[in-house]
Amino acid sequence: MLSLERWKHISWVFFRSVLIIGISYVIIYPILVKLSTALKHRSDIYKPTVIWVPENWSLENFQIVIEIMNYWTTLANSVMLSGGTMLLQTASCALAGYAFAKLKFKGINILFALVIFTILVPPQTIMVPSYLNYKNFDVFGIAGFLTGSQGLKLIDTFWPFFISSITAMGLKNGLYIYIFTQFFRGLPKELEEAALVDGASVFKTFIRIMLPNAIPAIITVMLFSFVWQWNDTFFTTLYLSNSNVMATELANLPGNAEAYIGEAGKIDWFYRSMLTNTGVLLAILPLIIMYLFVQRHFVESVERSGLVG
């Protein structure tokens, strides 16, 4: 009887390991393909014996793509854009989430329902008015009153992203507010009351007591906002058609690579694909490096991140 149990256990462990390794392989596979492709030399493309391991190791692809993508400027721009929106969004969403969880006032539940509503409306629905809004940016007609102009042109600057971030209306910000609200709701009331008894103001309690306790939620939201801003193509192509950020450079890469290879009419598609793969790898490399550092906190924080209602 005991041995049957034992067999059941062993076969389950075996089954589970196979599944986990299999799925992990499916997830990592595209990255491996890109890595192997990027490290090959151009002359390896048509050799039938070369599949995974390059025969002529080379960093030439990287050099070319760094040049085509204007990589270092692009990287700096992207870090500035994603980092800036990350900080602003985390701050504004944490404030809103805390208010929804702990600082109740009359009618606040209606406002929370409106947060959920903003999650449901697809960004395409308000795309055109938002674009026109930032094309001639003018709140209450102040700029028009002062200078007589038609407002400021904010297209092709980072301001649309920063403005929407500071007002918690950026990419998927409803979700972040939801995460923060659920998390702050889960923190015990006693924590707050103890601080109040000790004479801290409500604001001080928030800064000194609640925020340090909310680090799991903060890490989760920061990672999400940085990564999703980095990968976003919808808003970047909408507001930044001419600036160098990673998403637009990546979208233009196939065309630019063709222009680089030259010889109109007889472009080597495999070579172009080699360059695009290197480009994708270069674009996600900063994310992967960052993930390696944050991953431990992130995975641990899941357990307490307040994603659950």
Place this chain on the structure above:
Amino acid sequence: MRKTRRFSIDQQRGMLGVLFLSPWMLGFLFLFAIPLFDSLRYSFSELVITPTGFTQEYLGFANYRTALLENPYFNRNLADAVLQMVVDVPLIIFFSLFTATLLNQKFKGRGFARAIFFLPVILASGIIDNLANTDAMSQMITSATEGGAALGMLQSFELERMMIEAGVNRVIVDYLTGSVDRIYEIISASGVQILIFLAGLQSISPSLYEASKMEGATGYEAFWKITFPMVSPLILTNIIYSVIDSFSNNQVATLIHQTAFNQFNFGLSAAMAWVYFILIALILFVVAKLISKKVFYYD
């Protein structure tokens, strides 16, 4: 004396609440509510961009008529998107619940496995997928490793034949083999859902499992009688999230974008976006109504 002071603290909290929410309220008003209303107005008019701004001309329902009856792509793309959603969402939910249960068990290298399983949250994005799908180099490596794409097809085909001979319904067979072929897409769309389920599983009190084990329940029974009801509210959350996510990046979205910025037909684009939004809202409403009856709430 004490009562008034308590009242003032509550009031202070309320005021601070308004202060904390003020950035969001400003954003909601100026960057969401007004644009939403404007977009509704645009959808009923023709919008012409001029050097100094734009002019509007009222058209009534003409834009909606064009979108639904005349545009050759809109209907088809919309139907495709809905169909795709209906196919994908159950698979994503099933896969992510299964994976979360798996990752919640104790085993060696669990941290490492979790790190890999959450990688799609980082990497899943429209542009990378778009580039990867049409990629010659990775197709070459794939076909070389699997011994030709034909063989890959064949495996699926064998499975299909076996199941049909075993008397499984044709539709179900197509569905299953189709999902095996698109395993990478399913996995990369499930990152956030796995996270949510995992957090939910960890909030289930271990005493429930201990009690059921004392009573002689098997692991299988414990899953259906404890785990499943306890995470059922999250199934609703995840279905809603998956539906929204599946709609955020598809051909309809691209079509709406192109209509506005390549053909400069802003009115038509706004009308399409509204049809799209109303459809999504309807689907979510129906899904939430159907499922919320079955959901079990512990407290």
